[in-house]
Structure formats: structure tokens, C-alpha cells
Amino acid sequence: MATTSCDVAIVGAGLGGCFLAMLLRRRGQNVVVIEQGPSIPSAGADFLKPPGLRVLARHGLADLVGRHGLRRDHIRYYHDGDPIQDCRFPDGGFLIRPYRELVELIYTCCAMEGVEFWFGAEIGDIAVGGGGVEELTLADGRRLRAGVVVGADGTRSL
Ligand SMILES: Cc1cc2nc3c(=O)[nH]c(=O)nc-3n(C[C@H](O)[C@H](O)[C@H](O)COP(=O)(O)OP(=O)(O)OC[C@H]3O[C@@H](n4cnc5c(N)ncnc54)[C@H](O)[C@@H]3O)c2cc1C
Structure with a gap:
């Protein structure tokens, strides 16, 4: 399966992940957000x-x-x-x-500004090298290579 490359990969499409994605995108970064759930999360900061x-x-x-x-x-x-x-x-x-509405607003800004979201994306493997994460392989075989990988995956961060 093909490998996707981006400047920043963000794991988690909650408030933290979406907000960071929006800010980085506004600074011209090419961002992919990986979310394990089928859509943005609904429980959180109301x-x-x-x-x-x-x-x-x-x-x-x-x-x-x-x-x-x-x-x-x-x-x-x-x-x-x-x-x-x-x-x-x-x-x-x-x-x-409601948290869901809040995240949805920021998610919509991100999507309009060109941030790519991968939902239902479970991480299978993390390749580490050269002092950082080199590549993420998803359970479905997709691979993502990013200059920086940010864990915005909540309290039980991978
Ligand atoms: C019930 C509840 C009520 C709360 N109420 C308030 C409140 O009123 N005010 C307040 O300020 N704070 C509140 N909080 C805290 C607030 O919601 C969190 O601080 C905030 O959601 C953190 O945002 P986040 O983006 O870091 O993480 P989260 O919102 O937890 O998002 C993390 C995302 O990462 C995804 N993820 C996790 N692991 C992986 C993985 N391995 N691969 C891919 N994706 C992954 C999750 O599915 C989730 O979508 C509440 C929290 C809860 C649970």
C-alpha cells in the first residue's frame, strides 16, 4: 500500500488535535490527523x-x-x-x-483549510529511528511518514 507523507501527523481528533491542526495549517504546514473513532469524539469539555x-x-x-x-x-x-x-x-x-459541537466547529475550519483526516484509523506499528518517530503503519496497511508526530490522543496516550 502507498505511503503518505506530510509535515505533521497528529494522533487524535479531539479538541487538542483539531485545534493544533488548524493552527499548523494556518502556518502552511501539511497536516494529517489520525483518529481511531469513526468521527470526532463527543465526550469532553462542555x-x-x-x-x-x-x-x-x-x-x-x-x-x-x-x-x-x-x-x-x-x-x-x-x-x-x-x-x-x-x-x-x-x-x-x-x-x-456541548464538546461535540465545539470540536465540530474547529474540525470544519480544519477541513475547509485543507487538513486531511483519517477516521477509523488504528495504529498497528510505530517505527522509531533517528531520535523520533519515522513512520506510522495503520492496522489496514496504510503508512504515514511525517516530519513530526504529535500525540493528541488523550489521557491514555499511545
Ligand atoms: C465526561 C467528560 C467531561 C469533561 N468536562 C470538561 C469540562 O466541562 N470542561 C473542561 O475544561 N474539561 C472537561 N473535560 C476534560 C476535557 O474534555 C479534556 O481535557 C479534553 O477533551 C482534552 O482534549 P484532547 O484533544 O487532548 O483529548 P480528547 O478529547 O480525549 O481526544 C483524544 C482523541 O484521540 C483519539 N485517540 C486516542 N487514542 C488514539 C489512537 N491510538 N489512535 C488514534 N486516535 C486515538 C480519541 O478517540 C479521541 O478522539 C471533560 C472530560 C470528560 C471525559
């Missing part, structure tokens, strides 16, 4: 707190993300029905937006 909102704003995504979200400035935590802690967010509050 609450966007101020640091995350600031990052999105810095890259021109604040309006797009904020338009359909719920703005709140107060979280009350409960344990067995009793309130145990209050957190307040005075400077603009936080945003509630």
Missing part, C-alpha cells in the same frame, strides 16, 4: 472556562463558539444534595457548549 475562551478569542473563534453557547458566571457544586462549594467567574463568565 464547560469552557476563561483561559480556554481567551485562547479561542486569540485565534478569531470567540464569536463562532460563543454564538450558540450559554453564558454563566457561577457554578455551585453539590455532594449528596448539599451545596459544598461556589465558584464565581466575574470577568465575562464561562460558556456551556
